[in-house]
Amino acid sequence: MKNYNKVIQDIVRSMLEAGLVEEVVAFGQDPASVDILPLFITEPQDAEKVVAISYYPCSLAKLVALYGDKDKKTGMVLRPCDARALVELAKRQQVNLENIYTVGIECYGVVKDRAGNNEIYVFPGDMEIDGESKPLDEDMLAPGCLRCEYPIPTMTDVSFRLEPKGEVSVTANTEKGKEILSAAKISSTEGSPTDISAIKERAARWQEQDFGELMKMEPGERLKYWLSQFDKCIKCYGCRNSCPICYCSDCYLEPGRMLIEGEEMPPEKLFHITRLMHVGDSCVNCGQCEAACPMGIPVSKLYHMLYKELSPLFDYEAGFDLDSLPPVSSIRDEDLLKTGVELD
Amino acid sequence: MAVEQKQDFEPRILGFLCNWCCYAGADLAGVSRFQYPPNMRVIRVMCSAKVDPTYIMKAFLSGVDGVFIGGCHIGDCHYIKGNYYTRRRIMMVKKVLEVIGIEPERLRLEWVSAAEGAIFAEVMKEFTQQIKELGPSPLRKELQGSKVAK
Amino acid sequence: MISFVPTICTYCGTGCGILLIVKDGSVVGARPWPEHPINQDKLCIKGWNVDEFIYHEDRLKKPLVKEGDSFKEVSWEEALKLVAEKLGEAKDKSGPDSVAFLASARCTNEENYLLQKLSRAVIGTNNVDHCARL
Numbered sequence: 052m053k054n055y056n057k058v059i060q061d062i063v064r065s066m067l068e069a070g071l072v073e074e075v076v077a078f079g080q081d082p083a084s085v086d087i088l089p090l091f092i093t094e095p096q097d098a099e100k101v102v103a104i105s106y107y108p109c110s111l112a113k114l115v116a117l118y119g120d121k122d123k124k125t126g127m128v129l130r131p132c133d134a135r136a137l138v139e140l141a142k143r144q145q146v147n148l149e150n151i152y153t154v155g156i157e158c159y160g161v162v163k164d165r166a167g168n169n170e171i172y173v174f175p176g177d178m179e180i181d182g183e184s185k186p187l188d189e190d191m192l193a194p195g196c197l198r199c200e201y202p203i204p205t206m207t208d209v210s211f212r213l214e215p216k217g218e219v220s221v222t223a224n225t226e227k228g229k230e231i232l233s234a235a236k237i238s239s240t241e242g243s244p245t246d247i248s249a250i251k252e253r254a255a256r257w258q259e260q261d262f263g264e265l266m267k268m269e270p271g272e273r274l275k276y277w278l279s280q281f282d283k284c285i286k287c288y289g290c291r292n293s294c295p296i297c298y299c300s301d302c303y304l305e306p307g308r309m310l311i312e313g314e315e316m317p318p319e320k321l322f323h324i325t326r327l328m329h330v331g332d333s334c335v336n337c338g339q340c341e342a343a344c345p346m347g348i349p350v351s352k353l354y355h356m357l358y359k360e361l362s363p364l365f366d367y368e369a370g371f372d373l374d375s376l377p378p379v380s381s382i383r384d385e386d387l388l389k390t391g392v393e394l395d
Numbered sequence: 396m397a398v399e400q401k402q403d404f405e406p407r408i409l410g411f412l413c414n415w416c417c418y419a420g421a422d423l424a425g426v427s428r429f430q431y432p433p434n435m436r437v438i439r440v441m442c443s444a445k446v447d448p449t450y451i452m453k454a455f456l457s458g459v460d461g462v463f464i465g466g467c468h469i470g471d472c473h474y475i476k477g478n479y480y481t482r483r484r485i486m487m488v489k490k491v492l493e494v495i496g497i498e499p500e501r502l503r504l505e506w507v508s509a510a511e512g513a514i515f516a517e518v519m520k521e522f523t524q525q526i527k528e529l530g531p532s533p534l535r536k537e538l539q540g541s542k543v544a545k
Numbered sequence: 546m547i548s549f550v551p552t553i554c555t556y557c558g559t560g561c562g563i564l565l566i567v568k569d570g571s572v573v574g575a576r577p578w579p580e581h582p583i584n585q586d587k588l589c590i591k592g593w594n595v596d597e598f599i600y601h602e603d604r605l606k607k608p609l610v611k612e613g614d615s616f617k618e619v620s621w622e623e624a625l626k627l628v629a630e631k632l633g634e635a636k637d638k639s640g641p642d643s644v645a646f647l648a649s650a651r652c653t654n655e656e657n658y659l660l661q662k663l664s665r666a667v668i669g670t671n672n673v674d675h676c677a678r679l
Binding site: 275310316378 | 456468
């Protein structure tokens, strides 16, 4: 079977061999085992473990922010949601983007779990499971992916597109991207970008379905729904631990801060509402919170819904422009000219 | 029948008034004997930007029917920039309330200066009437005997 | 050098898969093992903090023997000799069921296996329990 991952492995190997970076962070599969795990690769020969399979179990941006070295030149192989999370972390001084070389994989969705299959690749209209082409099964995709409207990683140094039958298309978006491609001796593919109208239409349809259904409810009904969801919470802190935007080392939700009195249990409702207020203005819809919840609370739906409400209000898009700071914790010059209690 | 019931209930409103402008304005209203409904309990904060969104949510989860934040006028904040942050923060909290399913009209932000005693009394009358019409907070049922719904 | 080492949680009987995050030779964090069939990329709060006890300052570093109200530091040989002596004495005088063994959720699963083997095969009692049951 054709090696769909050869080009991405070549890029990672040459980034290390050329000395552009000291380590590369990517999802990899040990040829011996079947598991896909995050890897911090320092040896060029380990690059053969890197895969572009449509399965993304944790946020690599968060791992680099927590455990990486800000002074080390690091390469990353990311999907667009994680790349946007990386930009958001850079705005909060948690990563140094100058030392990071990013390769973004164009993404049309990842699966919730591989269900025993090995290689699953999701394309705009269909899927390839272990070499066999099948129609796209929306049930297999993670819920956040269905609502996602940003399949192309425009904010990374290199955009990498995998097409059916293993064809590959690579573009450099920045100067660093050109360095990466020349080290790998790959030339930028000229050609039209993917037609993402089908993806945008799917995103609009699922957003209308997920959010519209909730906003159509009467306030009392919606409140009852969310309070019953929050009641399921076992306070495992999985959502907070997986969220790439949650970066505070002295987290408000920990004991010893205001939320938890003494040795009590964290309060279910206030825990989620507080986290929503802290993170909601910059949610990138990566879906890691919902994937980490053992009780199946639709956390990602709530946060993404708030982000979609706040984004037009503050004229803010999370994860693209490094100079556009999070809206609730920063003031813009135009604010000074408005005297009312709202920003219009 | 339902409207009459709503008019009978006395709303419980929590107010966070900034020390330099709004609290002084409320004081002036009192000294000048301007009448307004007694439904608000006041907490004096040094600046409206001190109000953590979690205080507001904890207030609603304790069963209060309305929350009022009073700050200095734009450009007149005693700490220069505080009320710009307050404005953005309260816009965000109003959206959170809407998304969760609590009427965003239960949260009110007003700029009241230290000389505006009459305006303070008017705002209080208006807000209390608005809360009366909205009715008791939907979170009162969640309390089940404890002081704060957990 | 950062690596992710897959292992099994030591706390309860569910046996969730954990990835220990090892940086420059010491454990700095824990994440769920994404494709482990038991927990499927989710963990409870104890699992998320399973690395907390590894380097905890309250851990014993040397064998200690109680003398009166305080503890005295001794060598491994002396400690093991004392333990074997006292266990043998209790078994001979009052029977094997007069002794009980308490394992710990903060030892590895393999060490707990050895303890119950000691209890059942060497001393001959079923009185072995584990702090996660309390």
